[in-house]
Amino acid sequence: MLEVSGLTKVFGGLTAVNNISFNLSKGDILSIIGPNGAGKSTCFKLIASFLTPTAGTVRFNGTDITGIGPSNVALRGIVRTFQENTFFQDMSVRDAILLGHQKDCKASLAGMIFRTPRSRQDNREASDYADRVLEMMDMQHLADTVAGALPHGMLRRLGIAVALAAKPQLLLLDEPFAGLNSDETKKGVDLIRKIRDAGITPILVEHDMTAVMSVSERILVVNFGSKIAEGTPAEIQRNEKVIEAYLGAEDEEIGL
Amino acid sequence: MAGGSSHSIAKPIALGVLIALGYFIAVPLLSGGSGYVLNVVTTMAAVSFISFGVWLTFAIGRINLAQAGFALIGAYVTAISVAHLGLSFWVALPLSGLVAAIIGGLIGWPVLRLKGVYFAMITLCITEACRLTALSFPGITRGAQGMVDLPLPGDLSLFGLVIIPAFEKGARLPFFYLAGTLMMLGLLFMWLLDTSRVGAVFRSLRQNEDLASSLGINVAKYRVVAFMVACFYAGVGGGFFAALQQNVYPTSFQVIDSVYFMVYCFVGGLEFVIGPLIGALVMMTSFELLHEFQRYQTVIYSGLMILCILLMPNGILSVVRRRSSKAKGANNA
Amino acid sequence: MTQVLLNALVVGTTYALIALGITIIFSIMKVVNFAHGQLYMIGGFVVYYFNVVFGLPFWFGLLMSFLIVGALGVVMELFLFRPVMLRVKREEVTMLLAMGTAVFLESLALIVFGEKQRGVPPIATGIFELFGARLPTGRVVVIFIAAALIIALMAFIGYTKTGRALRAMAQDREATALQGVNLKWLSAMGFGLGTGLAGLAGGLLVAIFAVHTGAGTAVSIKAFLMIMIGGAGVLSGAILGGFVLGVLESVGYALLPGSMTFLVIFLIVIGFLIVRPNGIMGKPWG
Ligand SMILES: Nc1ncnc2c1ncn2[C@@H]1O[C@H](COP(=O)(O)OP(=O)(O)OP(=O)(O)O)[C@@H](O)[C@H]1O
Ligand SMILES: [Mg+2]
Numbered sequence: 001m002l003e004v005s006g007l008t009k010v011f012g013g014l015t016a017v018n019n020i021s022f023n024l025s026k027g028d029i030l031s032i033i034g035p036n037g038a039g040k041s042t043c044f045k046l047i048a049s050f051l052t053p054t055a056g057t058v059r060f061n062g063t064d065i066t067g068i069g070p071s072n073v074a075l076r077g078i079v080r081t082f083q084e085n086t087f088f089q090d091m092s093v094r095d096a097i098l099l100g101h102q103k104d105c106k107a108s109l110a111g112m113i114f115r116t117p118r119s120r121q122d123n124r125e126a127s128d129y130a131d132r133v134l135e136m137m138d139m140q141h142l143a144d145t146v147a148g149a150l151p152h153g154m155l156r157r158l159g160i161a162v163a164l165a166a167k168p169q170l171l172l173l174d175e176p177f178a179g180l181n182s183d184e185t186k187k188g189v190d191l192i193r194k195i196r197d198a199g200i201t202p203i204l205v206e207h208d209m210t211a212v213m214s215v216s217e218r219i220l221v222v223n224f225g226s227k228i229a230e231g232t233p234a235e236i237q238r239n240e241k242v243i244e245a246y247l248g249a250e251d252e253e254i255g256l
Numbered sequence: 257m258a259g260g261s262s263h264s265i266a267k268p269i270a271l272g273v274l275i276a277l278g279y280f281i282a283v284p285l286l287s288g289g290s291g292y293v294l295n296v297v298t299t300m301a302a303v304s305f306i307s308f309g310v311w312l313t314f315a316i317g318r319i320n321l322a323q324a325g326f327a328l329i330g331a332y333v334t335a336i337s338v339a340h341l342g343l344s345f346w347v348a349l350p351l352s353g354l355v356a357a358i359i360g361g362l363i364g365w366p367v368l369r370l371k372g373v374y375f376a377m378i379t380l381c382i383t384e385a386c387r388l389t390a391l392s393f394p395g396i397t398r399g400a401q402g403m404v405d406l407p408l409p410g411d412l413s414l415f416g417l418v419i420i421p422a423f424e425k426g427a428r429l430p431f432f433y434l435a436g437t438l439m440m441l442g443l444l445f446m447w448l449l450d451t452s453r454v455g456a457v458f459r460s461l462r463q464n465e466d467l468a469s470s471l472g473i474n475v476a477k478y479r480v481v482a483f484m485v486a487c488f489y490a491g492v493g494g495g496f497f498a499a500l501q502q503n504v505y506p507t508s509f510q511v512i513d514s515v516y517f518m519v520y521c522f523v524g525g526l527e528f529v530i531g532p533l534i535g536a537l538v539m540m541t542s543f544e545l546l547h548e549f550q551r552y553q554t555v556i557y558s559g560l561m562i563l564c565i566l567l568m569p570n571g572i573l574s575v576v577r578r579r580s581s582k583a584k585g586a587n588n589a
Numbered sequence: 590m591t592q593v594l595l596n597a598l599v600v601g602t603t604y605a606l607i608a609l610g611i612t613i614i615f616s617i618m619k620v621v622n623f624a625h626g627q628l629y630m631i632g633g634f635v636v637y638y639f640n641v642v643f644g645l646p647f648w649f650g651l652l653m654s655f656l657i658v659g660a661l662g663v664v665m666e667l668f669l670f671r672p673v674m675l676r677v678k679r680e681e682v683t684m685l686l687a688m689g690t691a692v693f694l695e696s697l698a699l700i701v702f703g704e705k706q707r708g709v710p711p712i713a714t715g716i717f718e719l720f721g722a723r724l725p726t727g728r729v730v731v732i733f734i735a736a737a738l739i740i741a742l743m744a745f746i747g748y749t750k751t752g753r754a755l756r757a758m759a760q761d762r763e764a765t766a767l768q769g770v771n772l773k774w775l776s777a778m779g780f781g782l783g784t785g786l787a788g789l790a791g792g793l794l795v796a797i798f799a800v801h802t803g804a805g806t807a808v809s810i811k812a813f814l815m816i817m818i819g820g821a822g823v824l825s826g827a828i829l830g831g832f833v834l835g836v837l838e839s840v841g842y843a844l845l846p847g848s849m850t851f852l853v854i855f856l857i858v859i860g861f862l863i864v865r866p867n868g869i870m871g872k873p874w875g
Contacts, residue, residue: 048470074472082470088463091456099460102453103472109481112453113445115265119453166471319681366863372680373621373821377813378862384810385855391848511806515688522685554696562669562689569677 007056018225077169100165101126301435307532309489317462322379324513325386330494345409356491390506402505525571601835602735608827610786626808632791633800658788666780708799820868
């Protein structure tokens with residue numbers, strides 16, 4: 001469903017992403033790993049059109065979506081989460097999730113303001129869907145809590161919940177387990193499987209190797225902007241180049 | 257909140273209509289025919305109408321100092337329409353809003369990409385630019401001399417039926433009713449907007465534009481819509497003042513007015529739709545009360561304004577709300 | 590044309606002082622000082638009072654304009670901006686506070702100084718000739734004083750301990766505090782330095798143009814134009830912005846009818862910001 005070819009991004013003199021290509025089919029859990037500053041987040045931003053690539057194309061379900069802008073990418077079914085906790089400070093969890101439905105509303109702007117039957121129908125659908133997302137994320141008890149008051153672990157979860165609310169086909173998760181304890185991470189791994197089983201294809205960028213190795217079906221390794229390896233978790237663990245890239249790193253660190 | 261409240265709008269609207277009727281009947285009675293009081297109330301209503309627009313741009317996270325500039329545009333559109341083009345005031349007034357909104361859309365599209373102080377400074381420049389435009393084209397605007405002796409609003413009739421009679425010279429009540437109606441309708445629309453999904457989207461823009469756009473929300477479009485609505489309010493309000501004062505000068509609306517519109521929003525409280533109205537009421541009433549201090553009036557007034565910000569940086573309404581929630585807590589305990 | 594460029598040099602150097610002042614305040618406090626023009630106006634009146642009313646030398650008045658307006662800035666920082674910034678994070682509030690201060694200072698000045706336009710006697714006599722362009726010697730003196738002040742300021746910020754601490758604070762408040770620097774005084778001083786520069790600029794220009802109590806807003810607007818052109822929060826950008834505006838203005842006044850000049854400048858700046866939202870030297874916004 002996703003074809004990335006020759007993706008390149010140059011910032012000033014620095015090539016953050018260098019000629020990366022890969023394909024992804026529906027339902028595969030793909031992880032992108034690599035040392036800090038390797039260009040993983042930049043790669044996500046290029047796919048989600050938050051940045052325009054210097055070269056290369058991104059095709060989704062057969063159409064070229066390179067550089068069409070973040071909201072248009074989302075309309076086509078690709079939604080990203082953010083590496084840093086990113087949320088609507090003063091909005092309750094439920095309100096934030098309801099916003100995810102905005103792009104699927106059928107009423108016009110004026111219709112929404114003057115509460116036409118069409119817009120009330122939209123609201124009912126949004127409300128039902130929000131309930132489903134809250135249930136799936138196991139966040140019902142937090143529905144009315146204001147985001148600014150949530151602890152870190154719940155904010156990571158909220159980020160995913162809000163992204164899910166936008167009904168993606170492809171979900172780009174940027175370090176979903178960052179700063180979570182092992183218990184929370186384990187729940188997170190289960191959640192990602194659950195998301196995949198719900199028909200949404202996830203791609204992860206993650207540093208937690210245990211989690212990556214257990215959840216991924218395929219792994220792509222980048223270093224200094226370039227793809228250095230791609231394969232199943234078992235293949236990656238044996239790959240010479242990968243071990244070299246994590247130079248000085250003990251074997252445990254790549255999850256052996 | 258984002259939209260579930262669709263069925264609950266009937267009650268507040270009914271209440272609003274009652275308050276509006278009370279206002280329309282009580283103020284003229286209480287003023288006891290005093291032209292002064294009616295004038296102040298009329299100005300206050302129209303000024304809070306314009307301030308609603310500033311409030312809306314705050315809602316999307318932009319500090320808008322262009323409001324006076326667009327009010328000036330509206331004032332000139334009304335003046336030129338009734339004086340040169342011979343249009344009826346009742347056509348000119350909405351036309352003023354429309355022209356301001358269109359110009360606002362054209363300027364806003366690129367300018368709204370700026371944020372924070374940059375947006376504040378650029379909109380301040382827009383207000384200045386409007387004043388200078390009025391000065392620079394005396395062929396159309398009569399330059400610094402201004403457009404004076406504008407005709408009073410004529411009657412509004414539909415199919416030969418007179419809906420609004422022509423305004424008489426020196427009569428204050430018609431303007432009072434017009435300003436009051438504008439204010440109520442302006443508030444009603446803002447409230448509908450704020451409690452609708454669109455309002456939720458606007459608030460999301462203030463908090464995080466990137467996150468909103470990652471959800472498929474066309475950030476640029478919503479920003480421009482909000483700004484155009486704000487400019488529409490400014491244009492209509494400016495047109496009203498042109499008719500009220502029967503004149504327009506390049507200095508009729510300037511930077512300091514933009515600042516005051518902003519002050520009203522603040523003093524009332526940015527979280528509340530009715531904030532601009534409360535702010536205008538409090539600030540303009542205190543300004544009038546300081547009248548007897550004559551040449552010290554403005555100093556005391558601006559000192560008061562600074563004090564307001566120092567003591568209640570989140571506005572009067574937030575203090576009121578905190579008090580009442582505290583009282584509730586005490587009752588429950 | 591030489592004449593026009595010389596004029597540009599005169600206004601450009603003093604404008605650079607104004608822009609430097611507002612930039613220093615912005616970079617350490619993240620506050621746009623909307624009262625900058627009013628402080629400039631007060632600086633002009635201070636020089637007028639010392640020079641004309643009290644009969645003291647011009648340079649003494651200039652010194653006092655720096656000290657008095659600077660002290661005013663310290664007071665503003667300690668009693669207005671600091672308490673508010675401690676409680677609210679929204680930048681709108683500090684901006685509004687600065688606007689309120691502007692209105693307050695202007696109306697106070699109207700009571701204290703009156704409505705009349707005030708000037709000082711020429712600080713030097715004679716005409717200076719350069720490449721066929723003529724410039725009153727007084728203006729040449731102003732250029733040199735302003736240039737000397739800019740150089741002194743840059744040296745202060747670049748090479749003294751306090752200057753380095755100011756720069757460090759502009760970059761990262763917390764880290765600077767951790768190094769044991771007393772932020773409280775430093776930021777009050779930085780604010781005072783910024784407003785003092787506004788006072789100096791006003792005091793200098795009163796030697797060329799007379800000053801009146803309503804002059805503030807126009808100066809503030811010019812200051813904003815300069816930092817938008819140069820890039821907010823960058824000292825080199827402020828100087829550059831000052832000169833660019835000086836040139837635009839002088840060329841405009843030479844070629845266009847009165848009110849058109851700034852209208853055209855506004856349009857140019859708006860257009861420019863659309864292409865370069867951070868100004869010529871500005872860093873991207875966080
Ligand atoms: N907007 C930008 N401008 C300039 N350089 C950038 C920009 N964004 C990222 N970079 C640089 O590009 C490189 C790749 O950054 P990126 O954020 O993609 O790394 P990453 O793989 O996500 O790292 P991490 O694991 O730390 O999140 C880094 O060297 C970074 O400094
Ligand atoms: Mg990253």
